[in-house]
Amino acid sequence: MPAGRERVANAFDKARGRHRPAVIPYFPLGYPSLEDSLEVIKALAQAGADLIELGIPFSDPLADGPTIQHASQLALAQGMNVSAALELVVRLREQGLEQPFLFMSYLNPLLAYGLEAFIRDAGRVGVDGLIIPDLPLEESLPVRRMCQAHDLAFVPLIPPNLAEARIAQIAQGATGFLYLVSVTGVTGARDSLPPDLGAFIRRVRQITPLPLAVGFGIASPDQVQTLYPLADGVIVGSALIQAVAKSVRPAEAAADFLGSLLHAVNGVGYA
Secondary structure, eight states, X not given: OOOTHHHHHHHHHHHHXXXXXXXXXXXXXXXXXXXXXXXXXXXXXXXXXXXXXEEOOOSOOTTOOHHHHHHHHHHHHTTOOHHHHHXXXXXXHHTTOXXXXXXXXXXXXXXXXXXXXXXXXXXXXXXXXXXXXXXXGGGOHHHXXXXXXXXXXXXXXXXXXXXXXXXXXXXXXXXXXXXXXSXXXXXXXXXXXXXXXXXXXXXXXXXXXXXXXXXXXXXXXXXXXXXXXXXXXXXXXXXXXXXXXXXXXXXHHHHHHHHHHHHHHTTOSOO
């Protein structure tokens, strides 16, 4: 069974073979409760998520908008922390989930746990990659080396206002894929995609052979559909959380929401 960077690469290859983008839901661990989040993630996997981004809640999530901030606060109130997040991954893997898992965490909780211990433990329990939004490139080399040692993909964020030289520097240290931020600002569902998003994706495509996944603001099946074949993957978080928040059956709501995205992208590729 492949794991780590190989599992991430295989997920993108599989989606590409189906002529569609990899659909990557983001969900915060511990929301709306620890057990509910476990059931939501299982439902996302069963519904066909290609990769799953697991958020480790943090008290000051600078890159996140109101929806994820609120969910993170509720998860923290439920006692969610780094140790609990690792334990949830153990339970998910024990229940047979095979999709690549990407931990998304800000730096402070990982420093409190111990960076090297965290990356070692994440790889041990079945995490395949790591996203740290507030880790600057200039400070990332130790983390990148630890990820390489434990076979975790290191996935940096690329905002749309970066110069080509800076994008190339960041891409050189990445493994797995690049997370393209569709807008300057914070996460949150939006009614439309930026008009220059396609040009941004094409600009990064000329710099790196890595798969490109687009996130921040993607909310609807139509938006997901329009991004292929420009993007290799789409990341959807706030809209998913909103769908879960409106339902008394969180796992069912998550599966229905993801199903609508997958229905939109299946068969959108080449005629």
